[in-house]
Amino acid sequence: MANGEVDDALAGSFHSEETLQITVFEPPSRLIIYGQLGPFQATTSYLLTPATGGTRLTNDVELQPTSALLRPIGPLVVPRIKEAVAGNLSTLKQLLETGRPTAEGS
Numbered sequence: 060m061a062n063g064e065v066d067d068a069l070a071g072s073f074h075s076e077e078t079l080q081i082t083v084f085e086p087p088s089r090l091i092i093y094g095q096l097g098p099f100q101a102t103t104s105y106l107l108t109p110a111t112g113g114t115r116l117t118n119d120v121e122l123q124p125t126s127a128l129l130r131p132i133g134p135l136v137v138p139r140i141k142e143a144v145a146g147n148l149s150t151l152k153q154l155l156e157t158g159r160p161t162a163e164g165s
Contacts, residue, residue, distance in 0.1 A: 106119075120144060
């Protein structure tokens with residue numbers, strides 16, 4: 060079970076719980092997760108590769124609406140999801156590098 064804050068393009072911020080399944084787990088470089096994020100089936104992949112001075116994390120999210128009625132809003136939601144994922148990864152980076160999360164609103 061994964062918990063997360065989601066900034067929905069149409070409804071504002073809300074708290075949600077999702078059940079996610081790890082479909083690929085190849086330590087230390089690859090992880091793929093599948094599950095439902097709100098009204099979308101999502102496949103999220105994480106690829107870790109060596110980089111000068113650290114590690115590069117590449118993240119990809121594929122969303123499929125669970126209903127044909129949702130297809131028109133997909134393009135509105137995807138940028139918000141990408142923004143939320145980028146923010147979460149930035150917080151994770153900060154936490155890993157300093158041992159503490161970024162200040163709220165920074």
